Amino acid sequence: MEFLSYLISGISLGSVYAIIALGYTMVYGIAKMLNFAHGDVIMVGGYLSYYAMFSFGLPWFVALPASMIVCACIGMLIERLAYKPLRQAPSLAVLITAIGVSYFLQNSALLIFGANPKTYSNPFQSVNPDGSINAGISLFGGQLTITYVSIVTIISCIIIMLALNFFTSKTKMGKAMRACSEDKGAAQLMGINVNRTISITFAIGSALAAVAGVLLCSSYTLIQPTTGSMPGIRAFTAAVFGGIGSIPGAFLGGLLIGIIESLAKAYISTQLSNSIVFAVLIIVLLVRPAGLLGKYVPEKV
Amino acid sequence: MGKVKSVNDSPLVPLPTNAFVPERDLLKTPILETRHLGIDFGGLKAVEDFNLIIGRTEIAGLIGPNGAGKTTIFNLLTKVYQPTRGTILFDGYDTHEMDTVALNKAGVARTFQNIRLFNNLTVEDNVKLGLHNDIKYGMVPGILRLPSYWKEEKRSHEKAMELLSIFNMEGMASWQAGSLPYGAQRRLEIIRALATDPKLLLLDEPAAGMNPSETAELMENIVAIRDRFQIAVLLIEHDMNLVMSICEGIAVLNFGKLIAKGTPEQIQANPVVIEAYLGKKHGEEA
Numbered sequence: 001m002e003f004l005s006y007l008i009s010g011i012s013l014g015s016v017y018a019i020i021a022l023g024y025t026m027v028y029g030i031a032k033m034l035n036f037a038h039g040d041v042i043m044v045g046g047y048l049s050y051y052a053m054f055s056f057g058l059p060w061f062v063a064l065p066a067s068m069i070v071c072a073c074i075g076m077l078i079e080r081l082a083y084k085p086l087r088q089a090p091s092l093a094v095l096i097t098a099i100g101v102s103y104f105l106q107n108s109a110l111l112i113f114g115a116n117p118k119t120y121s122n123p124f125q126s127v128n129p130d131g132s133i134n135a136g137i138s139l140f141g142g143q144l145t146i147t148y149v150s151i152v153t154i155i156s157c158i159i160i161m162l163a164l165n166f167f168t169s170k171t172k173m174g175k176a177m178r179a180c181s182e183d184k185g186a187a188q189l190m191g192i193n194v195n196r197t198i199s200i201t202f203a204i205g206s207a208l209a210a211v212a213g214v215l216l217c218s219s220y221t222l223i224q225p226t227t228g229s230m231p232g233i234r235a236f237t238a239a240v241f242g243g244i245g246s247i248p249g250a251f252l253g254g255l256l257i258g259i260i261e262s263l264a265k266a267y268i269s270t271q272l273s274n275s276i277v278f279a280v281l282i283i284v285l286l287v288r289p290a291g292l293l294g295k296y297v298p299e300k301v
Numbered sequence: 302m303g304k305v306k307s308v309n310d311s312p313l314v315p316l317p318t319n320a321f322v323p324e325r326d327l328l329k330t331p332i333l334e335t336r337h338l339g340i341d342f343g344g345l346k347a348v349e350d351f352n353l354i355i356g357r358t359e360i361a362g363l364i365g366p367n368g369a370g371k372t373t374i375f376n377l378l379t380k381v382y383q384p385t386r387g388t389i390l391f392d393g394y395d396t397h398e399m400d401t402v403a404l405n406k407a408g409v410a411r412t413f414q415n416i417r418l419f420n421n422l423t424v425e426d427n428v429k430l431g432l433h434n435d436i437k438y439g440m441v442p443g444i445l446r447l448p449s450y451w452k453e454e455k456r457s458h459e460k461a462m463e464l465l466s467i468f469n470m471e472g473m474a475s476w477q478a479g480s481l482p483y484g485a486q487r488r489l490e491i492i493r494a495l496a497t498d499p500k501l502l503l504l505d506e507p508a509a510g511m512n513p514s515e516t517a518e519l520m521e522n523i524v525a526i527r528d529r530f531q532i533a534v535l536l537i538e539h540d541m542n543l544v545m546s547i548c549e550g551i552a553v554l555n556f557g558k559l560i561a562k563g564t565p566e567q568i569q570a571n572p573v574v575i576e577a578y579l580g581k582k583h584g585e586e587a
Contacts, residue, residue: 163444171443171450172429172436172457179419179430186417189379191405191434191497200440 001143006266007259012150012219014258015157019212020235021242021250022164023205029181029245030201033091036098037078038209039232040105045071045210046217046227047113050120060123064214068207075206076199084195102229109225117224120217124148149219156211161251164204168247177201181245234261237281243294252292257281321562323549326356330393332501332533333378338387339557340377347373348557351387355501355550360527360534362544365554366577371537372414374554375503378535379411380404392500406434408500412490412507414537420479424470424489427478428461431496435460464492467529468522484515488522495526502526504536508543516540520547545569553577 020042027035045067052063082101086094125135125148136147168174179187180197188194209228216231217223234257242253257277264276284292322331331354338351348370355361363371376382378389380401389396391407399407410431419427429436436457438449465471468488473481478489487507494502507523508516520543527534538544544551545565552562555577561568568574 167444170454171440172433172438173440173443175422175426175430176433178422182419182421183417185381186413186419187430188401189381189405189411190430190493191402192430193402 005144006262010259010262012153014255015153016212016215017235017238017258018157018251018254019208021239021254023208024236024239025244025250026201027205030177031198033094037101039228040102041206041209042213043228045213046223049214068210071210072203072207075202079202106225117222120221120223122218122221124152153215241281243291246293249293321550322356323359329357332357334390336388338384340385351559353552355533358531359549360547362548362551363537369554370557410494410497410499411503412494414505416486418478424476424478425461425474427493428496429457431493432457464496484511500532502534506537508540
C-alpha cells in the first residue's frame with residue numbers, strides 16, 4: 001500500500017515533468033534550440049495564477065486559461081525579441097541567450113514579486129463542514145489517499161498528450177510544424193511561414209508551462225522566483241531521457257523521471273534522489289544516446 | 302515578333318525582340334522575366350547578367366555543364382538566395398520585396414535536385430503541406446474539430462487524391478514518404494509542388510536516377526501537367542533526350558552566363574553551345 005502511494009505521487013510528479021518536457025521537446029524539434037528559459041515561464045505562470053486566484057478571487061478554471069493565454073503571449077514575445085534575431089547565429093549563441101532570458105525572468109520576478117515565498121493555497125481541495133480540509137480521496141479504509149491535485153495533474157497530462165498528438169498528426173498547423181522540424185527550406189517553398197510556425201510552437205509550449213506552474217504550485221503550496229528552475233531542469237532531463245524532439249518521448253521520460261525520483265526518495269535517500277535520477281539518465285544515454293524514443297540520425301559525410 | 306500588348310491584368314511588359322517564347326504565348330505577359338540578374342558569393346560571380354524570358358505555358362529547359370549555376374538560378378527565382386544585382390519579374394510584377402513564402406503564394410513552386418520530401422510524414426500529408434495555404438481553418442477549430450475542420454480536411458483529402466492520381470499514386474497515400482521507391486519520391490515531389498497551385502513549376506533534374514522507361518513516362522507526364530494546368534515549366538536536366546524532345550525553348554548557361562536561348566534545333570546547331578557544352582574541349586558532361 002505504501003508502495004502504491006509512492007507510485008501514485010511519482011506518476012503525478014512525472015505528469016508535471018511530462019507537461020514541462022513537452023515544451024522543451026517541441027521547441028527543440030522545431031527551432032532546434034534548447035530554451036532554458038522554459039522553466040522560468042512556469043514560475044511566471046504560477047505567479048499569474050496566484051494573483052488571479054488570490055488577489056482577484058477568480059476560480060481556478062478561469063485563472064488557469066487566463067495565465068495560459070498570458071504565458072503564451074510572453075513566450076511569443078521572448079521568441080520574437082530574444083531568439084528570432086539569432087535565427088542564423090551559431091547554436092551556442094542561442095543557448096547563452098536562453099540562459100540570459102532565464103536569469104532575466106527570475107530577477108524580474110524577484111524585483112516585482114519579492115524574494116519571500118508566497119503561500120499558494122491549493123485550489124483543488126474542499127473544506128468540510130467541521131473545518132477540516134478534504135484534499136483527496138481515501139481508499140482502503142484510509143490506508144491510501146490520492147489527492148485531488150494528483151488526479152487533476154494526471155488527467156491534465158493525459159488530455160494534453162492526446163490533444164497534442166492529434167494536433168501534430170491531424171491538423172494543418174501541426175503538420176506544418178513537423179514539416180518545419182524536418183526541412184525549413186522545403187517548408188518555406190511550400191508556402192509555409194516558418195517564423196509564424198516557430199512563434200506558435202513557443203506559444204503552445206509556454207501555455208503548457210503555465211498549466212505546469214499551476215499544478216506544481218498547488219502541490220507544493222508555495223511560490224517563489226526560483227520555483228521553476230529545478231523542475232525545469234528535471235523536465236529537460238526527462239525530455240533528453242525520452243529522446244528530445246519526440247512528443248511521446250517527453251511523456252514517457254517525464255513519467256519515468258517522476259517515478260524514479262519518488263521511489264528513490266521513499267526507499268533510498270531523499271538527499272540522494274537527484275543523484276539517482278541523473279545516474280539513471282547517464283546510464284540510459286550510454287546505452288541509447290538518442291534517448292528512449294529518439295531516433296539516431298547518422299551524420300552525412 | 303515586334304511590339305506586343307498585354308491581354309491580361311498584369312502590367313504591360315513588352316517582350317524584347319530577341320526573346321524566344323512559343324508562338325501562342327507571344328501576346329501575353331511572360332510568366333517570368335529576369336533582367337541583368339546576378340549573384341556574387343564572396344568574390345565569385347556565380348551568376349552574371351542573366352536575362353531570360355519564359356512564356357506563360359512554355360516548357361523551357363535550362364541546361365549547362367556542371368557548376369554552371371543552374372541550381373543557383375532556381376534558388377534566386379525562389380528567393381532562397383537574394384540576388385546581388387538585377388530584377389526578377391514574375392507575372393509582370395517586380396519580386397524585389399517578396400520572400401520565399403510570398404513568391405510561393407504568387408505561384409512559384411519547385412522540386413529539388415536531391416529530393417527533399419518530409420520523409421517522416423505520409424504521402425498524403427506531404428501533398429497536404431503543399432495545399433497548406435489552400436486549407437482554410439484556424440488553430441482553434443483544428444484542435445476542437447469544429448465543422449470547418451472536417452469540411453476543409455475532407456476537401457483537401459479529395460484534392461490531394463486527385464493530384465496523386467496524376468501519377469497513379471493514390472494507392473500509396475498512407476505510405477511514409479521516406480519509404481517510397483526512388484522514382485516515386487521524385488514524382489511525389491512534383492505533385493507536392495503542384496499542390497501549391499503554381500503558375501511556374503521549377504523542376505531540378507526531375508529525371509535524375511530514372512531508367513529510360515521511367516524517363517519516357519515522366520516526359521509524357523510533364524507535358525500532360527502543362528496541358529492540364531496551363532502553367533509554365535522550367536526544368537534543369539542533363540538527359541538531353543528529355544530536354545530536346547519536350548522543351549520548346551532551351552536556355553544554355555555556362556560559367557554563370559546565359560549563352561543562348563532558342564528552340565532545340567537552334568541550340569543543337571549553335572556553335573557557341575557546341576563549343577561550351579557539347580564540345581570536346583570540356584569533356585563529356587552529359
